[in-house]
Amino acid sequence: KAGVTQTPRYLIKTRGQQVTLSCSPISGHRSVSWYQQTPGQGLQFLFEYFSETQRNKGNFPGRFSGRQFSNSRSEMNVSTLELGDSALYLCASSPIEGQSYNEQFFGPGTRLTVL
Amino acid sequence: AQSVSQHNHHVILSEAASLELGCNYSYGGTVNLFWYVQYPGQHLQLLLKYFSGDPLVKGIKGFEAEFIKSKFSFNLRKPSVQWSDTAEYFCAVNSNSGYSTLTFGKGTMLLVSP
Numbered sequence: 001k002a003g004v005t006q007t008p009r010y011l012i013k014t015r016g017q018q019v020t021l022s023c024s025p026i027s028g029h030r031s032v033s034w035y036q037q038t039p040g041q042g043l044q045f046l047f048e049y050f051s052e053t054q055r056n057k058g059n060f061p062g063r064f065s066g067r068q069f070s071n072s073r074s075e076m077n078v079s080t081l082e083l084g085d086s087a088l089y090l091c092a093s094s095p096i097e098g099q100s101y102n103e104q105f106f107g108p109g110t111r112l113t114v115l
Numbered sequence: 116a117q118s119v120s121q122h123n124h125h126v127i128l129s130e131a132a133s134l135e136l137g138c139n140y141s142y143g144g145t146v147n148l149f150w151y152v153q154y155p156g157q158h159l160q161l162l163l164k165y166f167s168g169d170p171l172v173k174g175i176k177g178f179e180a181e182f183i184k185s186k187f188s189f190n191l192r193k194p195s196v197q198w199s200d201t202a203e204y205f206c207a208v209n210s211n212s213g214y215s216t217l218t219f220g221k222g223t224m225l226l227v228s229p
Contacts, residue, residue: 031215043205043219056214090159094215102147102166102209104217106159 001026004107006091012113018079021110025072025093032074033104034066037088049074086114117142119208121220128196128227136191136223138206147209148189150180154202165189198229
C-alpha cells in the first residue's frame with residue numbers, strides 16, 4: 001500500500017497570506033489527523049477528521065481550519081499567516097478499526113516557511 | 116489533560132553502548148503508548164506500541180520498551196546501538212478514548228558516534 005502523501009512538500013509564504021495543505025491517507029484509512037512540529041514546541045495536535053467530520057481539535061486559534069472529503073483526503077488551511085506559523089505540518093492517517101485502530105501512520109510533512 | 120515528559124533532550128553514545136530513553140506520562144485512565152523515530156530527512160515511523168497485555172514490548176530494529184503502570188513510564192531500550200540509530204525519538208500517548216489523537220513528548224535527539 002502507498003503511504004500517506006502530502007503536497008506540497010515545501011512552501012514559502014509571506015505574513016498575512018493564507019495557505020492550503022493537502023493530505024492523502026493510506027487507502028482504507030478513514031481518520032486523518034494533523035500535527036504541527038516546531039523546534040520549540042515539538043509535535044502538537046491540530047485536529048482530527050473522521051467521515052468528513054472534525055471529531056477532535058487541539059488548542060490552536062481559529063485561523064487554523066481543515067476539512068475532509070468523502071474519499072478521506074484532507075486539507076488544512078491557515079489564514080492570515082504569522083511568522084510563528086513556520087513549521088513542519090504533518091498529516092497522519094489511522095484505520096480506526098482492527099488491531100491497529102489507534103495507530104497513526106505519518107506522511108513526510110509540508111515544510112511551511114512564513115517570511 | 117495528558118502530558119508526556121521525555122527526560123533527555125540530547126543523548127550521545129558510542130556504537131555498541133546500551134540505550135535507555137525515559138518517558139513518563141500523566142493521565143489517570145487507560146492509555147495506549149508509542150515510540151516513534153524520525154531519522155534525518157525522513158518521516159515519523161513507528162518503533163513499537165503498547166495497547167495491552169505483556170508490558171514488555173518488542174519493536175523493530177532491536178528496540179524494546181517496558182510499560183510500568185505504577186510509575187506511569189514507558190522507557191525505550193536497546194542493548195547495543197548502531198550509528199544508523201542516530202535519529203530523534205518521540206514518546207507518545209493516546210488516551211484510548213476512541214480518538215486517534217496522540218500527545219507527544221518533546222523528543223530526544225540521539226547521536227551515535229562510530
